[in-house]
Amino acid sequence: MSSEADSSTHVATRAYKPGMSTGWWTRKRHYFWYMVREFTALPLALWLLWLLVEIKRAGDGPSRYHPHSSTGFVIFSVICFGFALYHSITFLSLAGVIIHLKTLDRPVPPRAIVWVMFLLWLAASIVIGAVLIGFGR
């Protein structure tokens, strides 16, 4: 036994390197949408950077402040909005898997947690939308 163990420890080990082609995600629809989910970060990051620039531009004074209204900007926002919705739906749908809660020593069903998250999304959207529009003129 000990000689066997000794001999096995001397066997050279090689690290397992999984071979994966760069186009693996195009083979199945499920893989493709997984990559789209990961990609949503890029347009959302760009849109938030635009918001940061818009805040910065407010410091330039009233004569130099002109809010973006071009068709190109609206198209950019529509594209970002699509990715934002996809991020929201996929992320909030996972809440039932990630969040584990108990009430009266009984686990809360995952579906109930997902429903609460979607209701929270609706409530947050109404409140923020009301503030953004309500303080406008």
Add this chain to the structure above:
Amino acid sequence: MSEETRRTEKPALGHLFWWFMFAQGGGLAALVIPVHILVQGILGPLGGVPVVDRHYDTWVSILSNPIVKLYLLVLISLPFFHFAHRLRYLLVDLGVRAAKRLWVQWLFYGAAVLVTIITIWVLLTTAPISLSLG
């Protein structure tokens, strides 16, 4: 207990922090970014509704509120910790092995920290803090 066992039993505080920021950033992005894009990026520019950032005075007025500044700091900076993780793993999934290296991790998460610092600077220097709204 051996020294090695004691070392491995230490809580991975670094992992805890970055996973916490990833989850919170993703959750916040899911809950509030769509309505900002819809109202400020689509409805406002199309002229469908009056939006706070369409006029200089309303925009500066709301930006000067400290609660709004705090909200915008969280809104802009926190999702970037989520984006940093997702974009790095997007590169890993696309076969870019270098994306797993430590310097790339510094690059991506460092960018999120940089955005946070820039956001703080922009919010503190753009509109003087005032408690009045409108």
